[in-house]
Amino acid sequence: MGGTTTATEEPEAPQKKGFTFPSALTILAIVTVAVWLLAFLIPSGQYNRNADGAPVEGTYHRVPSGQSFVDKLNDLFLSPVNGLYGVQDTKTGQVGPSMTGELYGSAGVFLFVLAIGAFITVVFATGALDRGIARLAHKLRDRGALLIAGVMLVFSVLGTVEGFAEETLGFYGLLVPMMLALGYDRMVAVGASILGAGVGVLCSTVNPFATGVASSAADISLGDGIVLRFFMWAVLTAVTILYVIRYAKRVQKNPDHSICGFLPGDREQTATDAGEAPELTRLHKGVLIMVGLVFAFMIFSVVPWSSALTGKADAKPYGFELDWSFAQLSALFLCAAVLVGLVARMGEAKLSSTIIQGAGDFISPALVIMLARGVTVIMNNSKITDTVLHSIEGVVKGTSSALFGIIVFLVNLPLAFLIPSTSGHATLAMPILAPLADFAGVSRAMVVTAWEAASGWMNLWVPTTAVTIGGVALAKVGYDKYLRFVWPLLAILFVLICGFVAFGAAFT
Numbered sequence: 001m002g003g004t005t006t007a008t009e010e011p012e013a014p015q016k017k018g019f020t021f022p023s024a025l026t027i028l029a030i031v032t033v034a035v036w037l038l039a040f041l042i043p044s045g046q047y048n049r050n051a052d053g054a055p056v057e058g059t060y061h062r063v064p065s066g067q068s069f070v071d072k073l074n075d076l077f078l079s080p081v082n083g084l085y086g087v088q089d090t091k092t093g094q095v096g097p098s099m100t101g102e103l104y105g106s107a108g109v110f111l112f113v114l115a116i117g118a119f120i121t122v123v124f125a126t127g128a129l130d131r132g133i134a135r136l137a138h139k140l141r142d143r144g145a146l147l148i149a150g151v152m153l154v155f156s157v158l159g160t161v162e163g164f165a166e167e168t169l170g171f172y173g174l175l176v177p178m179m180l181a182l183g184y185d186r187m188v189a190v191g192a193s194i195l196g197a198g199v200g201v202l203c204s205t206v207n208p209f210a211t212g213v214a215s216s217a218a219d220i221s222l223g224d225g226i227v228l229r230f231f232m233w234a235v236l237t238a239v240t241i242l243y244v245i246r247y248a249k250r251v252q253k254n255p256d257h258s259i260c261g262f263l264p265g266d267r268e269q270t271a272t273d274a275g276e277a278p279e280l281t282r283l284h285k286g287v288l289i290m291v292g293l294v295f296a297f298m299i300f301s302v303v304p305w306s307s308a309l310t311g312k313a314d315a316k317p318y319g320f321e322l323d324w325s326f327a328q329l330s331a332l333f334l335c336a337a338v339l340v341g342l343v344a345r346m347g348e349a350k351l352s353s354t355i356i357q358g359a360g361d362f363i364s365p366a367l368v369i370m371l372a373r374g375v376t377v378i379m380n381n382s383k384i385t386d387t388v389l390h391s392i393e394g395v396v397k398g399t400s401s402a403l404f405g406i407i408v409f410l411v412n413l414p415l416a417f418l419i420p421s422t423s424g425h426a427t428l429a430m431p432i433l434a435p436l437a438d439f440a441g442v443s444r445a446m447v448v449t450a451w452e453a454a455s456g457w458m459n460l461w462v463p464t465t466a467v468t469i470g471g472v473a474l475a476k477v478g479y480d481k482y483l484r485f486v487w488p489l490l491a492i493l494f495v496l497i498c499g500f501v502a503f504g505a506a507f508t
Contacts, residue, residue, distance in 0.1 A: 159200020
């Protein structure tokens with residue numbers, strides 16, 4: 001910058017910068033300003049509410065917003081603050097940081113994201129999870145189909161439970177040489193990683209970053225709809241694993257069938273190149289057991305067991321049901337992080353710094369949630385949320401429940417591309433989509449399932465996700481070749497998802 005070029009140095013040609021898709025934070029900042037401007041054009045109105053606070057179909061009417069230009073400008077200025085800890089006034093319905101009423105902001109979800117970030121980071125710091133996966137891969141290195149199925153199943157379970165996705169990037173150094181040693185190509189390693197974790201996230205059962213955030217925004221329990229999501233996860237995971245195994249066997253039988261081809265030296269690797277099996281100590285085994293117990297207890301604590309087992313939404317809760325929400329779950333993961341650190345004998349200094357690092361690493365999705373909630377505050381205070389809802393009420397009215405489920409899935413596909421953050425997408429879309437379910441006579445949990453399926457399906461291939469672009473780069477596989485490999489599976493999953501959401505909307 002500002003330097004001169006000597007006679008022996010040739011000036012560097014200016015590098016052309018290609019278009020870079022903006023981050024979720026930038027997109028939401030743009031959306032915030034756009035919605036604020038639209039609030040001047042969209043007429044204000046509202047529905048009558050029932051005892052549960054849900055809008056009553058057919059009762060929409062125009063009402064003045066009662067806001068001056070200064071009030072609207074103040075809402076824009078305070079939107080991030082209101083998105084975090086804005087309080088909704090019990091009389092006027094307005095949201096502000098100094099109101100008296102119920103918390104409208106996302107402070108509970110915000111802390112939950114930081115808490116689970118701290119827990120996951122502490123677990124990875126022990127080396128237990130990555131060593132466990134590496135040991136599984138090594139044990140199955142001589143049985144190719146079992147290796148692919150085992151790795152993908154573990155990734156899928158972690159994806160559906162805690163949103164395991166970016167973490168797969170750390171396993172390419174292990175999986176690529178192992179797949180090559182078994183006579184496969186690099187695309188098999190890409191498929192096992194991206195598709196294994198991705199299909200789990202697509203069918204998130206209790207994934208806090210997808211199902212948790214969406215359920216909170218839809219004002220339902222994290223466990224609502226878990227039965228359908230579980231069966232959806234089982235079927236789609238099985239289909240995805242069989243798809244990758246089928247391709248792998250074709251390549252093993254005839255290397256000319258490889259979509260990505262082979263780099264120099266790929267065909268010379270043998271099973272011995274996989275190295276020694278990483279040691280899994282008693283400490284690692286103990287940590288893995290603790291992780292399993294924590295997530296199992298989380299599932300137990302949030303599932304409405306009486307409704308799930310009887311099929312009746314209004315069933316009387318059993319005595320053992322905990323009905324936990326984000327407050328209790330935040331405390332659970334914070335305590336679990338400390339417990340894992342103590343068991344791993346990290347020491348006070350390392351444990352404290354790891355927890356802080358984990359919370360810091362997850363501040364980005366937490367801020368996305370906060371900004372997205374701030375957008376809904378602007379819509380709420382200007383009283384245009386119900387107007388937007390009324391404008392699409394006619395689309396829902398008269399449609400069958402099954403068709404409604406498919407429409408929700410389709411509507412969310414372009415939104416998932418524009419807002420690659422699942423947390424931001426959920427927080428922004430659910431306040432509009434969830435009440436539509438009430439009009440269609442469909443459970444709000446069905447809307448959450450259709451939304452997360454759309455978000456997960458898009459994230460299997462869109463170039464705006466680090467998991468996809470980073471994965472193909474690490475495996476040295478072209479993105480265009482990955483699209484050739486994955487598009488038939490995307491079509492199959494698309495049809496299956498439509499079938500599941502249609503069935504769920506019609507029969508739940």
